[in-house]
Amino acid sequence: MVFSSLTFIFLFLPGTLVLYGVVPKSWRNSVLLIASCFFYSWGAPKFLFVLLASSGADYFLAQRMAGTDQRKERKILLAVGLVFNIGLLFYFKYANFFVEQVNGLLALAGKGSPGWLDIALPIGISFFTFQKISYLIDVYRNTARPATSFLSYAMYVSLFPQLIAGPIIRYHDVAKQLVSRNYSIERLHSGICRFSFGLAKKVLIANGVGKVADAVFAIPGAELSPQVAWLGALCYTIQIYFDFSGYSDMAIGLGRMFGFDYLENFNQPYRARNFTQFWRRWHISLSNWMREYLYIPLGGNRKGTFRLYLNLWIVFLLSGFWHGASWNFIVWGAFHGFFLSFDKLKSHWNTMRLPPFLAQFTTFVLLMVSWVLFRSENLRDAWFFVQRMFLLTEPLTGVLPVPMEMIIDSSQVVMLLVGIGISVVPIPSFLKGLTTGETEIQSGIAPLGIGVASLIVFVIAVSELSIANYNPFIYFRF
Amino acid sequence: MKKQWRLLVIALFFAFLFLPLLQQVTGLLAIKALGGEEEEVKRPIFRFDEWFDRKWQQEFETWNDLHIGMRPWMIRTANQINLSLFGRINQSKGTRVCIGQKDVLFEEVYVTEYTNPRFYNEEYLRSYTWGVFRLQQLLELHGVPFLLIIAPSKAEIYPEYLPQHSDSEGREEKVSAYQQIRPLLDKYQINYLDGHELFRKWKEEGAPWLFARGGTHWNYYGAGKIIHLALDNIAKQRGKDFDNVEVTSYTTDSEPHGTDNDLEMVLNRWFSGGTNQEQIHPKFVRHERGNLPRLMMIGDSFAHTLITILEEQHLFENCELLYYSKRRFSWPASTNSPIDMSQLDFQKEMLDKDAVIMEISENNLPKFGFGALRAAVTDLEAADPVKI
Known part of the structure; x- marks a missing residue:
């Protein structure tokens, strides 16, 4: 069940809101935990046990850690927790990938492959594993006290708004909210607006241009013209932003409805003028996590130039691998690592030296290329696609390229332009509420304006969702 | 004040959330059901x-x-927005509809076939047409008249209403399956009524709309005129006077009948844009002759309009329709069931009838009979192998 499904919007959400509203305050966390377990088991019933049992192990280890002053014992307990969680992530997400690589090498050596059954990937494991690690490290560092109860910790790990696609919540950011939360009309209003705008971003823009991207990436290489290749890369660039940021908006909005405050996850990332700025604006919760639990512990920029670059590369290769178990993602991470390193070379060319518009444009084009790596089935396809974009391959004769008008229709053109506009044009502060649903605009009837706009896009988005499975025939009755 | 506004927004959101x-x-709530079949x-x-x-x-x-x-409400809202802003509805499968000029609706496949007709190998067309000739010949041996009716495509009759974006440039140089097959029908002396030719002629003579503006099939006025000619034709062949009806005039109102607004129904929008404002209803004059035919019909969806008229005007004793060789409809019992072509005994099915009518819309050419043709010829040849 995803947020942008009719079952979630019209059954799960109202049901959970009603239950949450009618039970005594002391039961609310239990209601949220049960709803979250139901939500998770709807999509991955067999893995609910893995989620809860591993959370139980974390809870036990953290309690033990908090109960001892012995630095060595604390370290061992942390190490056990980290190995356990990273081991689970490795097993479920990466074992297939490594077995494939070993099989490839064995095949090269003329040896047979060992038998191996594909392991199913539990949804959200990349996100909740990072949250679990955050908890263990926060308790180890004493930046947060251990959870007051297993219920409280299990809720932190499994809370449905952020369970399967983030944002990645660091434990110390929500520890207090797990125990006690504030409710207000303003917060609920803001949550509704945020959820509605997020839904609209996902359903109206991401899904609309996503169909174009899907069509382009499905075109056999020989029929792919450079114009269509650029269109596909552009559509995917807009799709992935609106898909992911829309989902984050919905998660933040849902969190607010239930009294939680999550940190922002996106801030118009395509306005970045270089890759460093991009990573301050894109998937902010992952960047924060990587910085706090990986980059700084590795030494950050405090151990000289060589270590700075080494640490950057480690972070971005791992970040790429975190996104998916394939070479595409590793190369994608390396691509970003390369341009981030470039940003650090003050004496050399970097995009900051260009006029602002040109720097933003250059960064945007480079990001489009990086998304081709992300979207393609494999590195070979990605390389061919990039070659077509930059006219690096000879035009094939005897093959008619697929024309642009067969790929995109008028509604998709409009959605693409709206998407580009929202992504790259600075949003005036008085309009920010329209996209974020924030309530800082306090004057006049602004809250009503934002509220009405959010209701309108909500109705349009759910209407659009309802036609996804509507395929009537006139002849059926015959 | 601000709090009240927010409360209003919250209340409305919860209403939207809980209402479905x-x-x-x-x-x-009494919500009008969606049109179309799912x-x-x-x-x-x-x-x-x-x-x-x-x-x-x-x-x-x-x-x-x-x-x-509230699903019908949501779907109508989405469709209306998409139609008003972009002139199309989002639909991955099902019947695809496009809006032509002056809000005249077309089924997309008919527009595509008109603008870019498929070209068939002559041998391929000849083999199909030969099958029709063979069936006619075999039925003739038993004194059963055969009539082929070609139902016209709306796009061919009213190309001036096609959507503006439809590219019909160079259409005159392209040859449709209908244009390829017409000479073959004459060559094999097949007894046929050419709806394409007749509708164009009637249109030129100033006839009212022969298709409903919101539908894909011929309307009852156009189909009624075809019925008159068809019954006349089989009566002459059979040498027996059958009761018949003649379309002498028509009335207009805004009430669609039967298949009149089938495309409009599938669109499921809030505002129809005027397609169903004027419906043409034929006025029939009956010619009583004391005989009602027993009919076997093989056809596609256009056959339903014909049979509706035959049934409403009490113009047959009984009638069987093999629809796309997938379902069998029977009257007067008004039953229908799936059919297995290999289980049908065409000797029994056809030889006790007063006529066998094969209807095919020009878009379906040359697939005469949709599988029933070959099965019928095989069965009938088995009945009388020596005489042929």
């Missing part, structure tokens, strides 16, 4: 093993998506 569930459970999806029965395999959840979501309360 409330409607699904109680059916509180595949039935059964509500899944909960089983733990299916829950753990995620099968139940997937089936439930599919069922729920189709049965959620």
Whole structure:
């Protein structure tokens, strides 16, 4: 069940809101935990046990850690927790990938492959594993006290708004909210607006241009013209932003409805003028996590130039691998690592030296290329696609390229332009509420304006969702 | 003040959120059902093993998506927005409709076939047409008249109303299956009524609309005129006077009849844009002759309009329709059931009839009989191998 499904919007959400509203305050966390377990088991019933049992192990280890002053014992307990969680992530997400690589090498050596059954990937494991690690490290560092109860910790790990696609919540950011939360009309209003705008971003823009991207990436290489290749890369660039940021908006909005405050996850990332700025604006919760639990512990920029670059590369290769178990993602991470390193070379060319518009444009084009790596089935396809974009391959004769008008229709053109506009044009502060649903605009009837706009896009988005499975025939009755 | 505004927004959001569930459970509001036919999806029965395999959840979501309360309202809203802004509806499968000029609706396949007709190999067309000739010949041996009716395509009759974006440039140089097949019908002396030619002629003579503006099929006025000619034709062949009707005039109102607004129904929009403002209803004059034919018809969806008129005007004793060789409809019992072509005995089915009528719309050419043709010829040849 995803947020942008009719079952979630019209059954799960109202049901959970009603239950949450009618039970005594002391039961609310239990209601949220049960709803979250139901939500998770709807999509991955067999893995609910893995989620809860591993959370139980974390809870036990953290309690033990908090109960001892012995630095060595604390370290061992942390190490056990980290190995356990990273081991689970490795097993479920990466074992297939490594077995494939070993099989490839064995095949090269003329040896047979060992038998191996594909392991199913539990949804959200990349996100909740990072949250679990955050908890263990926060308790180890004493930046947060251990959870007051297993219920409280299990809720932190499994809370449905952020369970399967983030944002990645660091434990110390929500520890207090797990125990006690504030409710207000303003917060609920803001949550509704945020959820509605997020839904609209996902359903109206991401899904609309996503169909174009899907069509382009499905075109056999020989029929792919450079114009269509650029269109596909552009559509995917807009799709992935609106898909992911829309989902984050919905998660933040849902969190607010239930009294939680999550940190922002996106801030118009395509306005970045270089890759460093991009990573301050894109998937902010992952960047924060990587910085706090990986980059700084590795030494950050405090151990000289060589270590700075080494640490950057480690972070971005791992970040790429975190996104998916394939070479595409590793190369994608390396691509970003390369341009981030470039940003650090003050004496050399970097995009900051260009006029602002040109720097933003250059960064945007480079990001489009990086998304081709992300979207393609494999590195070979990605390389061919990039070659077509930059006219690096000879035009094939005897093959008619697929024309642009067969790929995109008028509604998709409009959605693409709206998407580009929202992504790259600075949003005036008085309009920010329209996209974020924030309530800082306090004057006049602004809250009503934002509220009405959010209701309108909500109705349009759910209407659009309802036609996804509507395929009537006139002849059926015959 | 600000708090009140926010409360209003919250109340409205919760109303939107809860109304579909409330409607699904109680059916509180009388909501007009959606037009068009959808595949039935059964509500899944909960089983733990299916829950753990995620099968139940997937089936439930599919069922729920189709049965959620307020669904017709939501679909009409989405369709209206898409049509008003972009002139199309989002639909991955099903009947695709496009809006022509002056809000005249077309089924997309007919527009495509008009603008870019398929070209067939002559041998291929000849083999189909030969089959029709053979059936006619075999029926003739038993004194059963045969009539082929070609139903016209709306796009061919009213090309001036096609959507502006449809590219019909160079259309005159392209040859349609209908244009390829017409000389073959004459060559094999097949007894046929050419709806394409007749409709164009009637249109030129100033006839009112022969198709409903919101439908894909011929309207009852156009179909009524075809019925008159068809009954006349088989009566002459059979040498027996059958009761007949003649379309002498028509009335207009805004009430569609039968298949008149089938495309408009599928569009499911809030505002029809005027397509159903004027419907043409034929006025029939009956010619009583004391005989009603027993008919066997093989055809596509255009046959339904013909049979509706025959039934409403009491113009047959009984009638069987083999629809696309998939279903069998029987009158006067008004029953229908799926058919297995290999199980049909065409000697029994056809030889006791007063006429066999094969209807095919020009878009379906050259697939005469949709599989029934070959089966019928094989059966009838088996009945009388020596005489042929």
